Amino acid sequence: MKLLNYYEIIFLCLLIILALYYVFKHEYKIIKSIALMFVFSLLPAFARTFFRIKIDMFSILLYFVILFMAIYLGSSLKFYDKYKWWDRSIHFLSGAGFVGFGIAIISLNPGISKWAVIFFGATFSITLHVIWEVLEYISDCLTHGNAQRWQKINANNNHLSENALQPSGLVDTMNDFICCIVGVIPAVLLWSIAL
Structure with missing residues (x-):
């Protein structure tokens, strides 16, 4: 085994x-x-x-850590509300981890150049985050939830002042995207050495 x-x-x-x-x-x-x-x-x-x-193995281990952090600690034990950095750390880790998933998928096709494989892995990870944010938005619309931190009354206001030009939901979504991209960068660098 x-x-x-x-x-x-x-x-x-x-x-x-x-x-x-x-x-x-x-x-x-x-x-x-x-x-x-x-x-x-x-x-x-x-x-x-x-x-x-x-x-x-590393991507799967990161995946398990992300599942545990997001679903159990984040949602069930309310770490999203207790720690302002919790959501960002999950998006950073998933940005890095899902590059490996994309590389595994594209590697089914032999003969693709190393840089095309790495590019696909990076775009796969970022695309998953875009889909995730869309699903959060749809969920908030249908259930009147607060996954995107759009409500005024929120324990985690993403450091948003009362006079902010943008609503907190937009700030949360953009922070999630940025953390994902920042997580993708070191993963791409490591994969460029490993492949």
């Missing part, structure tokens, strides 16, 4: 332990988040098994 498989098994076991803990505490709302993490954690194995996409 490969080292990667051990990391995947350890992560799934951690999720099962967390689920049992919250069942014991009768906090069923958090169990929904853990179930969502469980489903998302199976995606790399699904891609590997059914599409022969071989994602590198």
Whole structure:
């Protein structure tokens, strides 16, 4: 069994332990988040098994860290509201990690130049973030949520003053995009050496 498989098994076991803990505490709302993490954690194995996409170990580990930070710590334990830097750190890490996913996908086609592979990985990561922000916007519109921090009353106001020219939702979205791009840059540099 490969080292990667051990990391995947350890992560799934951690999720099962967390689920049992919250069942014991009768906090069923958090169990929904853990179930969502469980489903998302199976995606790399699904891609590997059914599409022969071989994602590198580092990108998958980053993916697991991002899942844990975003869904469990960020949403369930309210780290997004407790720490202003939490959302930005997740977008930075996912910007870096999803470059590897893009490289794994494009590498299915042999004979593509190294720079085309790296360019695809970078644009794949940034495109995922664009899609994510669109989904946040749609979710906020349909559920009157606050994923994009557009509401005036918000614990995490992204350092926005009352006299700001732009609404906080725009500031949040732009910060997310910028953090993603900043995360993509070191990943591209590392991949240019590794390939």
